[in-house]
Amino acid sequence: MTTKIVLGVSGGIAAYKSVTLLRLLKKSHFEVTVVPTESALNFVGKPTWEAISGKEVHSKVFQATNQVLHVKLGQEADLIVVAPATADLLYRAAAGAGNDLLTATLLSSKAPVIFFPAMHTEMWEHAATQENIAILRNRGHLVIDPVSGELTGSDEGIGRMPEPEQIHALIKTFLAKPGVKQDLKGKRVLVTLGGTSESIDPIRVITNKSSGEMGSAIVRAAQLRGATVSAIVGNTNTVLPTAERLISVTDTNSMSEALATEAKMADLIIMAAAISDFRPRQNLEKLERSNTQSIELDATEDLLLNLTNNRRPGQTIVGFAAVTSDLLLNAQQKLAKKGCDLIVGNLINDQQGFGDLQTEIILVSKSAVIESGVVTKNQAAHLILDNC
Numbered sequence: 001m002t003t004k005i006v007l008g009v010s011g012g013i014a015a016y017k018s019v020t021l022l023r024l025l026k027k028s029h030f031e032v033t034v035v036p037t038e039s040a041l042n043f044v045g046k047p048t049w050e051a052i053s054g055k056e057v058h059s060k061v062f063q064a065t066n067q068v069l070h071v072k073l074g075q076e077a078d079l080i081v082v083a084p085a086t087a088d089l090l091y092r093a094a095a096g097a098g099n100d101l102l103t104a105t106l107l108s109s110k111a112p113v114i115f116f117p118a119m120h121t122e123m124w125e126h127a128a129t130q131e132n133i134a135i136l137r138n139r140g141h142l143v144i145d146p147v148s149g150e151l152t153g154s155d156e157g158i159g160r161m162p163e164p165e166q167i168h169a170l171i172k173t174f175l176a177k178p179g180v181k182q183d184l185k186g187k188r189v190l191v192t193l194g195g196t197s198e199s200i201d202p203i204r205v206i207t208n209k210s211s212g213e214m215g216s217a218i219v220r221a222a223q224l225r226g227a228t229v230s231a232i233v234g235n236t237n238t239v240l241p242t243a244e245r246l247i248s249v250t251d252t253n254s255m256s257e258a259l260a261t262e263a264k265m266a267d268l269i270i271m272a273a274a275i276s277d278f279r280p281r282q283n284l285e286k287l288e289r290s291n292t293q294s295i296e297l298d299a300t301e302d303l304l305l306n307l308t309n310n311r312r313p314g315q316t317i318v319g320f321a322a323v324t325s326d327l328l329l330n331a332q333q334k335l336a337k338k339g340c341d342l343i344v345g346n347l348i349n350d351q352q353g354f355g356d357l358q359t360e361i362i363l364v365s366k367s368a369v370i371e372s373g374v375v376t377k378n379q380a381a382h383l384i385l386d387n388c
C-alpha cells in the first residue's frame with residue numbers, strides 16, 4: 001500500500017527547499033498532499049505545488065468543503081511532515097489551533113508528525129518558541145533541530161532547515177520503523193562513518209569502498225529516537241546526516257584524534273566507519289612507475305580496542321566486522337578480541353555490501369546472535385539500536 005504523506009509548508013523562506021523535498025518524496029513513490037499555509041503561498045505559489053504533487057492544493061478550511069478536507073487528510077495520513085515549520089506555526093500547533101487547513105489537519109490526525117523548524121536564530125532561541133517545541137515534543141511529536149549556516153540575509157547561525165535530501169533520508173529512516181519510541185532520550189551517541197584513506201605518497205592513497213550509508217542511517221535513527229548525536233565522518237559518497245557535531249577526518253590518525261575528544265562524552269559509541277587496518281610506509285616523493293612493484297604496509301592503531309580499553313563505566317561500544325566469509329565465526333572472534341558489547345557483522349559479496357541500500361547483518365553479543373535477513377540499511381540501523 002502506498003504511504004500517504006501530508007507535506008505541510010508554512011511561511012518561511014525555506015519553503016523553496018520543500019519543492020525539492022516534494023520531488024524526492026514523489027520519486028520514492030509516496031503519495032504526497034501538500035498543505036501550504038496562506039503565508040507559505042507568498043514564497044512558493046499554488047501552481048508549483050499542484051504541478052509537482054499532481055494534486056489540488058488548498059490552504060483554507062473553507063475550500064473543497066464537500067470533502068471536509070482537514071478531517072479526510074488527517075485521518076488518511078500515515079505521516080505528516082511540516083517543513084519548514086515557522087515559529088508561528090509551532091505556536092499554533094502547540095496551542096491546538098485549527099484556524100487553517102494545516103493546523104486543522106494536524107488536529108484531526110493520529111498520524112506521527114515531524115516538524116522541521118526554520119527561522120532566524122533569535123526566533124529559534126526565543127523562550128516562547130522553545131516552550132512551544134517542548135510542548136510538541138512532550139506530546140510525542142518529533143521536532144528536528146535546525147542546523148547552523150547561512151540564514152536569509154547576510155547573517156549566519158542556527159535556524160537553517162536541513163537540506164531536502166537530508167529531510168528525505170530522515171523520513172525514510174523514520175518510515176523504516178514508524179512506531180519508534182524516543183528510547184534514546186537524554187543519551188549521547190557517537191557514530192563513526194565512511195572510510196579512511198592513507199597516503200601512499202603525496203599524490204596517492206590507499207582506501208576502501210565504504211560509502212558511509214550505514215553510519216548515516218544509524219545517525220538518523222538515533223536522532224529520531226531522541227538521542228543527541230555526533231558523528232566522525234571519513235570519506236563518504238552518501239547524503240550526510242545532520243548532527244550536533246560533524247567532525248571530518250581523512251585517515252586513521254585524524255580519526256584517532258577525533259575519537260580521543262568525542263568518545264569521553266558518549267554513552268553509546270557505534271564504530272560503523274571502515275578504518276584502515278594498514279598504512280603504507282611513508283614515501284615523501286611521488287613513486288615513479290619504475291619502482292612501484294610493491295608497497296610496504298604497517299598495521300595501524302587498533303582504534304576499537306583503544307576505545308574498549310579506555311571505556312568509562314556505563315559506556316556501550318559497538319564494533320563492525322565486514323567479512324568475506326565465515327560471518328558468525330569472524331564476528332564472534334572479533335567480539336572476544338575487541339571486548340566490545342556488540343559486533344555488527346556483515347558479509348561483503350557481489351550482491352550486497354558497501355554502498356548498497358540493502359544489507360544482511362548479524363548482531364553478536366555475549367548473550368545472543370540475531371540475524372537480520374535482507375533489510376534496508378535504515379531497518380538495520382533501527383535493529384542495531386534496538387540491541388544496544
Ligand SMILES: Cc1cc2nc3c(=O)[nH]c(=O)nc-3n(C[C@H](O)[C@H](O)[C@H](O)COP(=O)(O)O)c2cc1C
Nearest residue numbers: 010011012013014037039040086087088089118119
Ligand atoms: C521574507 C520573510 C521571511 C520569513 N521567514 C521566516 C522564517 O524563516 N521562519 C519563520 O518562523 N518566520 C518567517 N517569516 C515570518 C512568517 O512568514 C510569519 O510569522 C507568518 O505569519 C507565518 O505564517 P504561517 O505560520 O501561517 O505560515 C518570514 C517573513 C518574511 C516576510
